[in-house]
Amino acid sequence: MATLALPKDQRFADDCSRAQIEFCNVTKLYGSVAAVRALSLTVSSGEFLTILGPSGSGKTTTLMLLAGFESPNEGDIRIAGRSVASVPSYRRDQGIVFQSYALFPHLTVRRNLEFPLEMRGMKVGERTKRVDQILERVHLSGFDGRMPSQLSGGQQQRVALARALIADPPILLLDEPLGALDRNLREQMQGEIKSLHKEFGITTVCVTHDQEEALTLSDRVVVMRAGRIEQVDTPEALYDRPATRFVATFLGEANILENSTFDVESGPIPSAGAVAMIRPERIRIGPSTGAKRVDSEERQSVSGTVNDMIYAGAVRKYQVCVGNDVLVVREHVASGKPTFLPGSEVRLDWLRSDIRFVTP
Structure with a gap:
């Protein structure tokens, strides 16, 4: 899809099909409450970055600041090297997809898609061509005459994505884009969003509270807590090497081995106050009388009793239950693997190298 040329005073840089985003020590106050505190973050050109966090963490406020719907009390926001802290949202040349889709209910699919092009002064013939192209790309050819109310949730989501992408903006903002969809459709749309991002190469910032969605879609993930960044990393590194207890427990499940009734065998503790942690899928479960594993010298074993099993x-x-502790173990169901019912005596073991240390 060719880049749609806009008047020069509406673009942030000449020939800028991609944009780097910079938050420079940004603070946003609501009264005396800081929704975002001293936020510094750079989003590279063409990157898919997801901001993840619980309610009240500041993730949505951060997106609203970038979209221009809110203004920072302190600091600056730069897009393609230019400060946009005082630039209104309608001049930021960004595509936005909201959780509610925000489609015009009184307009057909085609008219919803034509609207942003019409506002840019594109001629009718070119608008028609562009709408046909984007409808084909999101697998909605033939749906152009329908009203939003005549579409399923997944189809409305595709229209919302198409409308955000049709003018070829340098930045795409996604606000809980899949929150209104059921699980199967959400997984399908995750693949569609990844495919669209790869094809268009647009710098994308997504906000979600869904950990799986963040890990699936992103080049990097930002975990926020109480208005501050807790950790930024690739999805794999963030999950496998969380820096703090909050990140470890928020991003998936974690066994925090604090004040355990057994000593954790591992390498040196990296810092004072750090606590050992291991992911449930890193622990193997077997019968208490089972044979030792070939790599048993590299493993730690403990005995316990199954308290519950969830299929x-x-x-x-x-x-x-291991002493006074309760460890969570997660294993894939496979042919030949025994099932341990509540009350079963078992042995747990894990590689010492799978132990991670997190700060409070």
Whole structure:
């Protein structure tokens, strides 16, 4: 899809099809409450970055600041090297997809898609061509005459994405884009969003509270807490090497081995006050009388009693009492693997190298 040329006073840089975003020590106050505190962050050109956090963490406020719907009390926001802190939202040349889709209910799909092009002064023939192209790309050819109310949730989401992308903006903002969809459709749309991002190469910032969505879509993930950045990293590094206890427990499940009734065998503790942690899928479960593993010298073993077993289709999740501790173990269901019912005596073991240390 060719880049849509806009008047020069509406673009942030000449020939800028991609944009780098910079938050420079940004603070946003609501009265005496700081929704965002001293936020400094750079989003590279063409990157897909997701901001993740619980309610009240500041993630949505951060997106609203970038979109121009809110203004910072302190600091600056730069796009393609230019300060936009005082630039209104309608002049920031960004595509935005909201959780509610925000489609015009009284307009057909075609008219919804034509609207941003019409506002840019594009001629009718070119508008028609562009709408046909984007409808084909999002697999909605033939739906152009329908009203939003005649579409399923997934189809409305595709229209919202198409409308955000049709003018080829340098930046795409996604606000809980899949929050209104059921699980199966959400997974399908995750693949569609990844494909569109790869094809268009647009710098994308997404806000979500869904950990799986963040890990699936992103080049990097920002975890926020109480208006501050807790950690920024690639999805794999963030999950496998969380820096803090909050990140470890917020991003998936974690066994925090604090004040355990057994000593954790591992390498040196990296810093004072750090606590050992291991992910549930890193722990193996077996019968208490089972043979030792070939790599047993590299493992730590403890004995316990199954307190509960939860079957979840592809996985079984066990809660195992080890002394006064309860460890969560998650294993994939596979042919030949035994099932341990509540009351079963078992042995847990894990590689010492799978132990991670997190700060409070």
